[in-house]
Amino acid sequence: MKRHLSLGLAVLWIGLWPASPAEASLSQENLRTYLQRVGAKIESSKGGLFVTTMSSGHARVEIRLLNDAAKQRLGLYAYGFGNAGAAKDSPALYEYLLRANSELGIGGFFVDKDKDIGYKFLVDTRDPLSFETFSIVYLAMVNVIAERRPEIAKMLTGGPPGEKPADTPPEDTSAPGAAETLSDPPPPLRLER
Numbered sequence: 001m002k003r004h005l006s007l008g009l010a011v012l013w014i015g016l017w018p019a020s021p022a023e024a025s026l027s028q029e030n031l032r033t034y035l036q037r038v039g040a041k042i043e044s045s046k047g048g049l050f051v052t053t054m055s056s057g058h059a060r061v062e063i064r065l066l067n068d069a070a071k072q073r074l075g076l077y078a079y080g081f082g083n084a085g086a087a088k089d090s091p092a093l094y095e096y097l098l099r100a101n102s103e104l105g106i107g108g109f110f111v112d113k114d115k116d117i118g119y120k121f122l123v124d125t126r127d128p129l130s131f132e133t134f135s136i137v138y139l140a141m142v143n144v145i146a147e148r149r150p151e152i153a154k155m156l157t158g159g160p161p162g163e164k165p166a167d168t169p170p171e172d173t174s175a176p177g178a179a180e181t182l183s184d185p186p187p188p189l190r191l192e193r
Contacts, residue, residue: 026129028045031065034134035052035138038131038134040054048069049065050067051064052065054142056143056146061080061145062080063078063138063145064077064078072125072126073124074129075120076123076137076138077118078141081109081117081118082153083116086156088155088156088157093156094111096152097111097117105140106121106141108121117152123137
């Protein structure tokens with residue numbers, strides 16, 4: 001009985017021992033290699049932030065990748081859609097972004113605190129991320145940006161949409177987990193009549 005009790009206490013003690021923090025399986029070098037293999041041009045990199053561009057038809061698409069080892073996720077962010085404050089019809093713009101989010105296979109549009117319109121997708125990196133999965137996500141984002149940007153631009157007044165400064169990391173506005181990003185809508189619509 002004493003032997004079983006001491007064995008049970010030992011198992012309990014080992015079970016309560018703090019585990020070492022898990023590390024993300026995606027290294028900066030692997031991410032750099034993935035970007036080169038997919039055909040993206042790395043404009044700059046600083047820490048865990050890569051600013052990349054890729055041609056899509058006649059347009060240039062910029063995607064920022066934030067490899068956050070602490071949160072064990074890779075965030076892909078795109079700006080350059082314009083500012084929601086410049087919308088000809090704000091309710092129509094927000095309605096379009098909500099509809100687009102429900103139609104998209106990956107990612108979601110958002111409006112940040114500066115009212116800049118962005119598009120993002122978060123990938124959990126606790127498990128290994130293969131090149132095939134990465135390339136599907138990256139190229140799907142390029143296609144969504146190229147397809148949706150002209151329609152959003154029509155809904156805005158003024159000149160062409162601008163990019164955020166390249167040294168500014170993307171805003172992190174959501175909790176971890178790629179699945180949660182799929183349903184991240186822009187701020188609620190406020191219809192005034």
